[in-house]
Every structure is written in structure tokens, then in C-alpha cells.
Amino acid sequence: MAAAGRDIGVSDLARRTGLTKASVYSILTTLETRHVVVRDPDTARYRLSWGLYVLGATVARDSDLLWAARPLLNGLAEATGETVLLGILDEKTVLHLDRAESSSGLRMVANIGRRSPLHATASGKVLLAWQPESVVNRLLDGELRRYSRNTITDPKELLNQLAVVRERGYGGNWQEYEIGLCSIAVPLHDHTGEVVGALTLAGPAQRLTPRSVKRQLKPLSETAESIEKRLGARISLNGSAVR
Structure with a gap:
């Protein structure tokens, strides 16, 4: 996601990682609850969130x-x-x-x-x-x-x-x-x-x-x-x- 440098969708992430769409979606859902990624409701694409910054600061x-x-x-x-x-x-x-x-x-x-x-x-x-x-x-x-x-x-x-x-x-x-x-x-x-x-x-x-x-x-x-x-x-x- 960081390498993409832009918001990215489930299908694109699945292709890049070699995982199934279902697995990618499940992982993203978990990361979203932890504030590591955020989902754009208009495009259904994901981007990194402030949770990573907080984790790094800790x-x-x-x-x-x-x-x-x-x-x-x-x-x-x-x-x-x-x-x-x-x-x-x-x-x-x-x-x-x-x-x-x-x-x-x-x-x-x-x-x-x-x-x-x-x-x-x-x-x-x-x-x-x-x-x-x-x-x-x-x-x-x-x-x-x-x-x-x-x-x-x-x-x-x-x-x-x-x-x-x-x-x-x-x-x-x-x-x-x-x-x-x-x-x-x-x-x-x-x-x-x-x-x-x-x-x-x-x-x-x-x-x-x-x-x-x-x-x-x-x-x-x-x-x-x-x-x-x-x-x-x-x-x-x-x-x-x-x-």
C-alpha cells in the first residue's frame, strides 16, 4: 500500500500480494478497526492511516x-x-x-x-x-x-x-x-x-x-x-x- 503511493482497492492489493480477495478484505477490515488503514466510502479504496504514525511514535x-x-x-x-x-x-x-x-x-x-x-x-x-x-x-x-x-x-x-x-x-x-x-x-x-x-x-x-x-x-x-x-x-x- 505504501509502495503504491495512492489509494488502492481490494482487487489491486490481491493481485500485488497473491492473496485471495476474501483474505485481503478480511485483513483490511482488521487493520481498519486498528486505525492502520482507512477506507474511502466513495471509492471503496484504502489508504494508510494515522495508526501507523501512533505505532511508530510509541x-x-x-x-x-x-x-x-x-x-x-x-x-x-x-x-x-x-x-x-x-x-x-x-x-x-x-x-x-x-x-x-x-x-x-x-x-x-x-x-x-x-x-x-x-x-x-x-x-x-x-x-x-x-x-x-x-x-x-x-x-x-x-x-x-x-x-x-x-x-x-x-x-x-x-x-x-x-x-x-x-x-x-x-x-x-x-x-x-x-x-x-x-x-x-x-x-x-x-x-x-x-x-x-x-x-x-x-x-x-x-x-x-x-x-x-x-x-x-x-x-x-x-x-x-x-x-x-x-x-x-x-x-x-x-x-x-x-x-
Whole structure:
């Protein structure tokens, strides 16, 4: 379609791709619902739409986040002794873009590209907490799966906790996804003030506890602010990104 440089019909696309007209029409219908193509009702021809631009902008934004965060992750892991994770909201999950592992023999291990549930992780709660209520309701539509005895499965309880996350500025996961593992996370803002990611410390429950939050939160928050500065976040007089 891009190569054609003009609006193009189903028959022409079928000839160019070698697919049947029925297959081409089905694909175009799906792409139209995703705003990747648009159909001209007068000519019944299709052209590329703004959905591709939005998709490309999203990829570019995530690439910027990786560029801004990657040089700082190892330093945070060394300073805290815990595994560091960089995550974004992707569909209805947390997608881990990068990590720096703890040097401790007892540590949390996570693969790049791994997906985690929103309601049972510190990063997921952070990514949810700054979303509009309508978006949160859509993302949490359906049953909240129980992963451990500590998992929050009551939507009202989770919404209350998200309010606490916004108030405190960080989220916690206390063996809610997996027994023996805990994590704390803070949001990452871009230059517009939008939350575009979450920076997480994850480790064994013996070391990462509610009582250790204050000690671990300081280097975590400082690293998050450094990442935000690299992203071009607007900095307020007290040194934190404008929310």
C-alpha cells in the first residue's frame, strides 16, 4: 500500500500480494478497526492511516526510555544489591524492556521481554495508578487472577491501593505475584509529565521488606529522576519531575 503511493482497492492489493480477495478484505477490515488503514466510502479504496504514525511514535518513545535508562540500571543494582527492572504498560501487562541483575547469589531473575500482571506487581500498580479511571477499568476488566495467597483479587481493594500508590509516589508488591519475592517501583515521566514506564527493585522477601523501603527508595527515586532528566522531563525547583 505504501509502495503504491495512492489509494488502492481490494482487487489491486490481491493481485500485488497473491492473496485471495476474501483474505485481503478480511485483513483490511482488521487493520481498519486498528486505525492502520482507512477506507474511502466513495471509492471503496484504502489508504494508510494515522495508526501507523501512533505505532511508530510509541516504539520511538520506548526506544528513548531504553536509551535514557540503560546506562543507570547497573549502578542502581550495585547500590541496592537488588535486581533492577525497567517496565512499560503494554496491552494488559507489564512488559520488561531491560534489567540489571543483583550480584547476590540469592536474587530475583527476570528475562527481558517477560510480561507480568498489572494487579500483582509493583510496576503494574505504578503504571495503573496514574491512568484515568476509565483506562484502569478497561485494563482490569474481568477476574483478577490469584497468583499467591497475598494477591489482591478484589477490584475495590486494588483501586484503594492505587490511590495509596499515587499518594506515596511508589508501589509495592509483597509476595503477591510469587511467594518469596517482593518489589518496589516508582513511575518514570517523560517531558510532558506522562508516566511512560516504571523502575523497579525486586528481590527476596528476606531482604526487601516494608521496613527496608525507606532505605531502598532513596537510590531508586534518585535514579528515576536521573532517567527523567535524560528523557527531557521538566524539572521543578525541588529537583523532581513536574507531574
